[in-house]
Amino acid sequence: MTTLKEAIDRFRENYNKLSDEDKNMIDGIENDGTPEEYAVTKKEAAETIKRLGKKGTFDRLDTIIAARSKMKDSRAQNEVSDSYSKVQLLLISNSTNAGEEYLEYCRQDIAEFLKSCGASKALFFPFAAVTFSCDEYERKVQERLQPLGVEVESIHRVGDAPKAVSEAQAIMVGGGNTFHLLKAIQDLNLTEAVRSRVQSGAPYVGWSAGSNLACPTICTTNDMPIVEPKNFSSFNLVPFQINPHYLDAHPTGHAGETREQRLQEYIAANPRRYVAGLREACMLRLTSGKLTLHGERSMRVFKAGQPPLELQPADSLQFLLA
Numbered sequence: 001m002t003t004l005k006e007a008i009d010r011f012r013e014n015y016n017k018l019s020d021e022d023k024n025m026i027d028g029i030e031n032d033g034t035p036e037e038y039a040v041t042k043k044e045a046a047e048t049i050k051r052l053g054k055k056g057t058f059d060r061l062d063t064i065i066a067a068r069s070k071m072k073d074s075r076a077q078n079e080v081s082d083s084y085s086k087v088q089l090l091l092i093s094n095s096t097n098a099g100e101e102y103l104e105y106c107r108q109d110i111a112e113f114l115k116s117c118g119a120s121k122a123l124f125f126p127f128a129a130v131t132f133s134c135d136e137y138e139r140k141v142q143e144r145l146q147p148l149g150v151e152v153e154s155i156h157r158v159g160d161a162p163k164a165v166s167e168a169q170a171i172m173v174g175g176g177n178t179f180h181l182l183k184a185i186q187d188l189n190l191t192e193a194v195r196s197r198v199q200s201g202a203p204y205v206g207w208s209a210g211s212n213l214a215c216p217t218i219c220t221t222n223d224m225p226i227v228e229p230k231n232f233s234s235f236n237l238v239p240f241q242i243n244p245h246y247l248d249a250h251p252t253g254h255a256g257e258t259r260e261q262r263l264q265e266y267i268a269a270n271p272r273r274y275v276a277g278l279r280e281a282c283m284l285r286l287t288s289g290k291l292t293l294h295g296e297r298s299m300r301v302f303k304a305g306q307p308p309l310e311l312q313p314a315d316s317l318q319f320l321l322a
């Protein structure tokens with residue numbers, strides 16, 4: 001059976017004659033999407049090619065594009081009405097504001113969020129820690145959250161990790177190195193278990209790397225790939241990407257890319273995805289299907305072919321879930 005890659009290679013010679021929109025769609029098929037989406041697209045493309053046999057290249061291409069759009073539309077409708085009504089997320093940009101104690105600015109929000117979801121205990125994922133131990137990380141988080149009535153137990157001490165995930169009242173994922181975190185979760189084979197637990201209603205709290213992991217992939221992290229995960233696919237709890245610690249500043253005399261330039265590169269390669277540049281001291285909250293921004297700063301949103309948007313806490317963010 002023809003693979004999507006082979007089909008696209010065959011279309012290559014005609015690629016430059018396509019409209020920008022169609023080019024984007026083709027690029028998106030190659031570069032973007034979760035493994036599940038990719039598999040569906042690949043299957044549809046292969047079936048379409050088989051069915052149409054020797055018909056003209058552009059007919060086939062059009063059909064693939066149409067199938068892809070159809071899939072995207074139905075996905076948007078279903079997820080807004082069904083999937084997201086149960087999903088409860090608190091996605092925090094950074095753990096610590098400059099000059100403050102660890103988790104100081106957000107620990108009250110974490111406690112209130114969990115309480116409002118009926119959870120008093122969280123299963124903690126400490127694997128983003130690299131230069132200190134998981135025991136230390138657990139202790140540090142416990143010290144800040146226990147006084148607010150949140151019990152924290154780290155998964156690294158649990159005997160049966162898949163069982164602990166499936167029974168967790170809440171999932172909490174701490175920051176650090178995003179690649180280290182994802183690799184550990186993949187090595188334990190827990191990606192799908194966490195996703196399904198959160199999709200069935202367990203609240204999820206993440207900060208920094210923990211917020212990166214709530215996205216379809218970790219491709220908009222700021223971290224260096226110090227270890228190599230199997231792939232970049234993460235929990236896929238929201239259909240957009242987050243860049244935590246989003247920064248506007250660019251030191252004078254520094255010739256490297258700005259954060260915005262780096263994200264412009266991401267959207268050029270992944271034109272279907274929105275990216276939310278979440279500035280420090282800010283967080284996104286998803287409850288009852290409604291996504292809201294909290295904090296003192298606006299959020300900068302990027303999408304291919306559109307100028308960046310500056311969104312305030314009062315603005316509707318529902319388009320990010322479509």
Ligand code: ASP
Nearest residue numbers: 175176208209221222223
């Ligand atoms: N290293 C960051 C954190 O978890 C994540 C990031 O910047 O993407 O604190």
